[in-house]
Amino acid sequence: MSGLVLPVIPSSASPSGRRELRRNPLPLASFPLVRERDAVYGLCTLGANGRISDRALLAVLGWVPGTRLGIWESGGLLVVSVDPGGVFGITAAGHLMLPSSARRWVRLRKGDRVLLVANPSVARLIVHPPVVLDAMVAPVHEVAFGGEVS
Template sequence: MYGLAAVDCRGRVADHAIIAVLGWRPGARLDIRESRGLLVIRPDARGVFSVTKQGHLRLPAAVRHCCGLVAGDRVLLAADPARDVLIVHPPAVLDDLLAACHAELLGGDLG
């Protein structure tokens, strides 16, 4: 399942449908890691992050900075319920993915 959400000034991302499909409840402990410019979020009983009372994800400042995320950025959320994982795609990663796809579609001409 996919969703789009904006990062707010506190690093929160809200998409209740994504959180619901994953079965994550407020207070659920999470592990959030950066990998190849993406954020990989998984439940972890020892995780230091959690789903907020309002059902939002708060992305820590360190990983936001690592991915170049700022308030107002829209991110692609890709939930994989079978693997119990959420992958957050920042705009820079989407730009790279789409540029390659569009270049192929347009025969290498992006101008």
């Protein structure tokens, strides 16, 4: 045979000649119907000198250039909060600069993607480093994918 391709005809599985496909329904995740928190989320790439440039998220907190801040570590997270006596602040360009000491506390490097969680009711920003995100996501993926961790 030269260049002839024969058609593939599937066998029929039903009297009508059509093959019936039955699938089990997909499992649905259960989520609360109403949000119980005022958290606002953002993702950001940590810039040079620890710059966080998500101005929209900082605006939700009411932080403007010159706002004085305190920064500390808690459970592997960086917590940033208004502190009138704080030595850190929002820059004139509207950015938050995480000092090198704070970045070292949680092993952050330039270019790391971080999850930012703003809590406007308490004027607090929580920075989640990649290692914390890995620890948070792994158990959820294990359940979702039946024991396989992604």
